[in-house]
């Protein structure tokens with residue numbers, strides 16, 4: 718069976734929805750950021766500060782390569798994963814179902830404000846808009862896209878399950 722890969726901008730709910738979806742499907746769960754942090758023994762902000770974004774992106778790519786060899790796994794990616802051609806090639810291998818979570822800027826702001834765990838955000842509205850616009854074409858390459866603004870994580874999981882069932886037929 719295939720892996721389900723969740724992509725999308727920061728704060729769209731990939732980590733929370735992924736965990737819940739894995740539970741519902743009785744799949745394994747991998748969060749690329751959590752795995753990077755665990756292996757390095759550093760938080761993501763610490764890693765950015767100490768070694769820079771480039772170093773983080775290399776660790777991220779390594780994990781994408783590894784996890785794609787798995788089956789029956791829900792993979793919650795970090796928001797930057799599909800921006801890189803090498804990652805897209807690995808993910809779009811025909812054995813993964815790629816689901817994009819989408820949210821409006823106010824929702825994203827609301828879900829990420831007051832937290833220092835995303836070094837690329839810094840709660841700067843203009844920066845966020847520019848980054849989202851730049852990344853949109855890559856997020857839109859997903860097999861299935863869900864607007865999450867009005868949905869709870871559980872409702873999002875249910876929508877994904879409906880999509881998966883429809884695909885099987």
Ligand SMILES: Nc1ncnc2c1ncn2[C@@H]1O[C@H](COP(=O)(O)OP(=O)(O)O)[C@@H](O)[C@H]1O
Pocket residue numbers: 725726727728729730731732733734828829865868869870873
């Ligand atoms: N559908 C949702 N409705 C309300 N809050 C949500 C929803 N999805 C995620 N959140 C909350 O928003 C924050 C960011 O979610 P997270 O799963 O870390 O997003 P991502 O991994 O995409 O950056 C968390 O505090 C989470 O509880």
Ligand SMILES: O=C(O)C1=C[C@@H](OP(=O)(O)O)[C@@H](O)[C@H](O)C1
Pocket residue numbers: 725726727728731732750761794795796797798834835836837
């Ligand atoms: O969008 C990005 O480039 C990033 C998103 C973060 O993950 P979330 O999307 O889970 O917040 C994390 O990987 C890192 O801070 C960089």
Ligand SMILES: [Mg+2]
Pocket residue numbers: 731732733750793794795
């Ligand atoms: Mg996350």
